[in-house]
Amino acid sequence: xxxxxxxxxxEDGGRSRVAAVSATFSAGELTVIIGPNGSGKSSLLQLLSxxxxxxxxxxxxxxxxxxxxxxxALARRRAVLPQDVPVNLPYRVAEVVALGRNPYFPEARALTxxxxxxxxARVGMDEMAERPYTQLSGGQRARVQYAxxxxxxxxxxxxxxxxxxxxxxxxxxxxxxxxxxxxxxxxREGWCVVCVLHDLNLAARYADRLLLLxxxxxxxAGAVDDVLNDRCLDQVYGLQFQRxxxxxxxxxxxx
Amino acid sequence: xxxxxxxxxxxxxxxxxxxxxxxxSLMLGPLSLSPTRVVEILQASLTDSGASLPRHEVATVTxxxxxxxxxxxxxxxxxxxxxxxxxxxTRNPLVEPALIGVSSGAAVGAAAVIVLGGALVWLPAxxxxxxxxxxxxxxxxxxxxxxxxxxTLLLAGVAVNxxxxxxxxxxxxxxxxxxxxxxTFWMFGSLGRTGWxxxxxxxxxxxxxxxxxxxxxxxxxxxxxxDGVAGHLGFDVEASRRRLIIVIALAVGxxxxxxGIIAFVGLVVPHLVRLLLGPQHRTLLPGAMLLGAAxxxxxxxxxxxxxxxxxxxxxxxxxxxxxxxxxxxxxxxxxxxxGR
Numbered sequence: 001x002x003x004x005x006x007x008x009x010x011e012d013g014g015r016s017r018v019a020a021v022s023a024t025f026s027a028g029e030l031t032v033i034i035g036p037n038g039s040g041k042s043s044l045l046q047l048l049s050x051x052x053x054x055x056x057x058x059x060x061x062x063x064x065x066x067x068x069x070x071x072x073a074l075a076r077r078r079a080v081l082p083q084d085v086p087v088n089l090p091y092r093v094a095e096v097v098a099l100g101r102n103p104y105f106p107e108a109r110a111l112t113x114x115x116x117x118x119x120x121a122r123v124g125m126d127e128m129a130e131r132p133y134t135q136l137s138g139g140q141r142a143r144v145q146y147a148x149x150x151x152x153x154x155x156x157x158x159x160x161x162x163x164x165x166x167x168x169x170x171x172x173x174x175x176x177x178x179x180x181x182x183x184x185x186x187x188r189e190g191w192c193v194v195c196v197l198h199d200l201n202l203a204a205r206y207a208d209r210l211l212l213l214x215x216x217x218x219x220x221a222g223a224v225d226d227v228l229n230d231r232c233l234d235q236v237y238g239l240q241f242q243r244x245x246x247x248x249x250x251x252x253x254x255x
Numbered sequence: 256x257x258x259x260x261x262x263x264x265x266x267x268x269x270x271x272x273x274x275x276x277x278x279x280s281l282m283l284g285p286l287s288l289s290p291t292r293v294v295e296i297l298q299a300s301l302t303d304s305g306a307s308l309p310r311h312e313v314a315t316v317t318x319x320x321x322x323x324x325x326x327x328x329x330x331x332x333x334x335x336x337x338x339x340x341x342x343x344x345t346r347n348p349l350v351e352p353a354l355i356g357v358s359s360g361a362a363v364g365a366a367a368v369i370v371l372g373g374a375l376v377w378l379p380a381x382x383x384x385x386x387x388x389x390x391x392x393x394x395x396x397x398x399x400x401x402x403x404x405x406x407t408l409l410l411a412g413v414a415v416n417x418x419x420x421x422x423x424x425x426x427x428x429x430x431x432x433x434x435x436x437x438x439t440f441w442m443f444g445s446l447g448r449t450g451w452x453x454x455x456x457x458x459x460x461x462x463x464x465x466x467x468x469x470x471x472x473x474x475x476x477x478x479x480x481x482d483g484v485a486g487h488l489g490f491d492v493e494a495s496r497r498r499l500i501i502v503i504a505l506a507v508g509x510x511x512x513x514x515g516i517i518a519f520v521g522l523v524v525p526h527l528v529r530l531l532l533g534p535q536h537r538t539l540l541p542g543a544m545l546l547g548a549a550x551x552x553x554x555x556x557x558x559x560x561x562x563x564x565x566x567x568x569x570x571x572x573x574x575x576x577x578x579x580x581x582x583x584x585x586x587x588x589x590x591x592x593x594g595r
Contacts, residue, residue, distance in 0.1 A: 051483060075489030087479050088346050089534040099477050103489045148480075152488065 008057035035213030075103035078161035079149035100151035335547020338521020343475035351522035356415025360389030361511035383508030444515035444570030472536035519577020
């Protein structure tokens with residue numbers, strides 16, 4: 001089954017942020033949402049996470065309205081990575097990641113520790129487990145939060161849903177690729193992964209499917225080759241793009 | 256586990272400190288008693304068999320020192336617990352019930368009952384109602400400004416405290432002599448006015464509030480990551496927030512109603528416990544409650560002794576120690592204590 005938007009709209013103060021979007025996000029697929037600032041990417045992700053209720057239309061997971069899901073059942077099924085998670089109190093990194101295990105409370109300490117260790121190892125932060133979160137750089141914090149999301153869905157239940165809001169924004173190139181490779185790998189394992197990105201080349205490299213948003217609606221959805229064409233991008237971003245093939249990878253360049 | 260072992264040892268240590276301070280407070284005063292005598296009197300009063308003990312010693316302990324020490328324990332635990340919960344709820348380690356105006360709000364309610372001549376049974380109710388109004392108001396304010404709730408809350412506290420001071424001023428003018436003396440006692444806080452009948456209400460109220468706070472410890476941890484993440488992790492944030500606001504206001508309101516404003520316990524104690532045991536509320540809340548109780552008993556005993564036969568109000572002592580601590584926090588907040 002999957003996560004579905006059925007003519008979902010969200011209006012705030014008379015302004016339409018998401019306009020009658022229909023889309024299906026399937027298990028086993030990494031869907032990347034792209035689009036210019038203000039095109040509705042984050043709002044769309046918030047509809048998918050249930051943070052925003054649709055003004056019209058429906059958001060369904062496994063055919064049931066998101067709002068009708070039991071809180072805990074939903075928390076065990078899907079995790080959300082917000083853009084920045086500042087913490088004012090000196091929690092250690094391992095403690096922050098362990099917070100992701102809350103939906104499974106009460107859980108044996110050993111299981112929690114396994115999940116925390118495993119998740120931190122996946123983002124290369126296992127060496128920093130005892131460091132205070134407050135002393136980390138923005139990129140390290142982002143990786144810890146990514147680990148917290150992984151811990152929330154690990155050990156993987158049936159078709160977990162992972163929603164990522166610009167996970168690569170504060171990462172260096174190495175970890176940008178590591179993060180998305182991880183997301184791709186999780187999709188291969190049957191997860192439903194939805195990721196908002198600004199970097200078109202990262203999107204092109206890792207997405208199974210692209211959604212190009214414009215003015216709150218989907219301008220184009222489909223395989224990378226269909227969506228990343230010069231005409232669509234020029235129209236949306238108001239720039240001249242050129243598409244290249246380099247070493248077997250699709251890349252777009254502003255000319 | 257290393258951490259878990261250390262935690263239970265530390266909590267046990269704090270409990271031991273509390274018990275020692277408690278016994279000391281029963282021993283010390285114009286009439287000095289030995290620890291064994293104190294224990295004898297406590298045992299006798301529990302079993303109703305104090306006939307063989309000197310009557311004046313029994314009376315000193317059971318009628319004066321014991322209710323006073325129990326009040327200190329209840330109020331100290333309530334204020335420190337409320338401080339820790341408030342800091343978790345607002346994600347702001349610099350707030351404290353007195354600093355952001357919850358205590359002075361409660362004092363206004365209590366003072367109004369005294370001056371306007373309501374029956375004294377309404378006193379805790381009025382204190383609670385005003386504390387609740389202030390807390391709810393501050394939470395709404397903090398929410399309109401999610402990016403800098405730290406400064407917003409503290410500035411709002413300045414405004415609420417100023418407003419409360421002026422209302423108290425108006426009430427002072429309207430008060431007669433007797434009411435005026437009672438009012439003065441709110442300003443500084445004093446533990447000498449609670450007897451067993453007040454304790455019968457104070458102790459269960461505080462105990463109930465502390466239990467609710469302890470039950471919300473997982474939510475308070477998750478809230479450190481923000482309301483959004485707490486929701487994603489399956490918590491009903493709004494319901495828990497409402498519960499916590501109510502028990503914080505109730506704990507502070509009940510404390511202020513019977514002992515006046517005792518500032519900075521809710522700020523200093525959670526910080527000390529965080530340094531000792533880390534920020535997890537599983538240990539922070541019980542640790543703060545134990546240490547808050549111990550420090551309040553100690554401060555009150557000190558206040559009774561240093562200028563005997565007069566008494567230094569406990570609020571004066573806690574502010575004398577707490578205010579410099581707060582200034583130190585502001586200076587060093589970029590370092591390990593607060594992080595960021």
